[in-house]
Amino acid sequence: MLVFPAFILSSCINAYFFNGLPLKQDNKGTLSITSDDPVFDLLEKKWVSSFYFDRGMKYKRTRLKVVSLSNLLKRYNLDINLDAILLRCADDYEGIISINDVKHYDIQVALKVELAEEDIRPDWLKPLLIVVPNHSKPPFSERFFTANINELRFVRLADYYAPLEIFGLKNISAKFGLDIFKNNCLFCHSINKVGGNKGSSLVSAFNLNLDREKQRFRDRFIEKHGASNSSQNMSQFLVKGQFDSLLAFLREVSINNT
Numbered sequence: 329m330l331v332f333p334a335f336i337l338s339s340c341i342n343a344y345f346f347n348g349l350p351l352k353q354d355n356k357g358t359l360s361i362t363s364d365d366p367v368f369d370l371l372e373k374k375w376v377s378s379f380y381f382d383r384g385m386k387y388k389r390t391r392l393k394v395v396s397l398s399n400l401l402k403r404y405n406l407d408i409n410l411d412a413i414l415l416r417c418a419d420d421y422e423g424i425i426s427i428n429d430v431k432h433y434d435i436q437v438a439l440k441v442e443l444a445e446e447d448i449r450p451d452w453l454k455p456l457l458i459v460v461p462n463h464s465k466p467p468f469s470e471r472f473f474t475a476n477i478n479e480l481r482f483v484r485l486a487d488y489y490a491p492l493e494i495f496g497l498k499n500i501s502a503k504f505g506l507d508i509f510k511n512n513c514l515f516c517h518s519i520n521k522v523g524g525n526k527g528s529s530l531v532s533a534f535n536l537n538l539d540r541e542k543q544r545f546r547d548r549f550i551e552k553h554g555a556s557n558s559s560q561n562m563s564q565f566l567v568k569g570q571f572d573s574l575l576a577f578l579r580e581v582s583i584n585n586t
């Protein structure tokens with residue numbers, strides 16, 4: 329008689345795992361995992377360092393308690409058309425990471441972040457946090473620094489970026505600028521309702537047809553995101569010439585929006 333309840337219990341647990349865990353679904357059918365989901369308790373955890381993270385933050389020896397994002401995905405039977413994870417954050421930041429990148433760069437998610445004593449923690453530096461492990465080398469960009477995540481939503485990359493494809497960008501520099509913007513800026517400066525709203529709309533704040541406005545944009549960028557701003561240093565992600573492409577892109581967007 330004692331065997332019976334034990335049998336039921338173990339068969340339930342198996343069904344739970346082998347058929348994939350249930351995911352939350354909203355009324356539009358979007359599937360998501362919140363940061364308090366029990367799945368995080370089930371995954372193997374490791375304490376690691378991340379040269380990539382320390383480099384971006386100018387920190388030394390940060391310790392991060394992580395789970396593997398690929399291992400998390402293996403728990404679910406996801407539709408293969410869902411090829412990206414939208415990272416909804418507590419502070420109007422909106423990250424996005426493709427499932428290809430998750431696999432290719434073995435992206436981890438930190439549940440705890442311990443800084444070296446002398447390092448200062450900005451208010452946004454809270455788990456969940458995207459972490460690049462030391463054995464992988466993605467391009468250095470803001471994309472891999474998403475923090476304060478409270479929900480992971482499964483989306484289609486093409487749908488997500490569709491409102492940015494309507495500009496019909498003519499020049500090569502502007503097209504290149506779109507990619508730079510997607511990798512570094514869109515997370516806080518949304519365009520056509522894509523992206524986060526931690527920062528303002530850059531297209532409405534500057535009239536980039538005018539040379540003096542281009543200069544004002546540069547000055548404000550250095551002021552807000554220059555190397556002296558350790559917690560929001562975006563200039564570190566831009567190599568020579570990329571700034572001009574960003575401006576060319578934003579200029580075409582503003583021509584299209586007027």
Ligand code: HEC
Nearest residue numbers: 470512513515516517526527528533545548549552553562
């Ligand atoms: C982590 C969020 C975040 C990211 C990522 C980010 N910004 Fe910002 N940015 C802000 C905030 C916050 C401000 C200050 C509020 C405002 O004016 O938007 C700001 C201000 C600015 C300003 C001055 C705006 C003004 O009206 O004077 C410029 C220019 C700017 N950002 C450009 C960029 C560019 C270009 C990128 C990408 C290379 C970028 N930002 C990435 C958050 C961000």
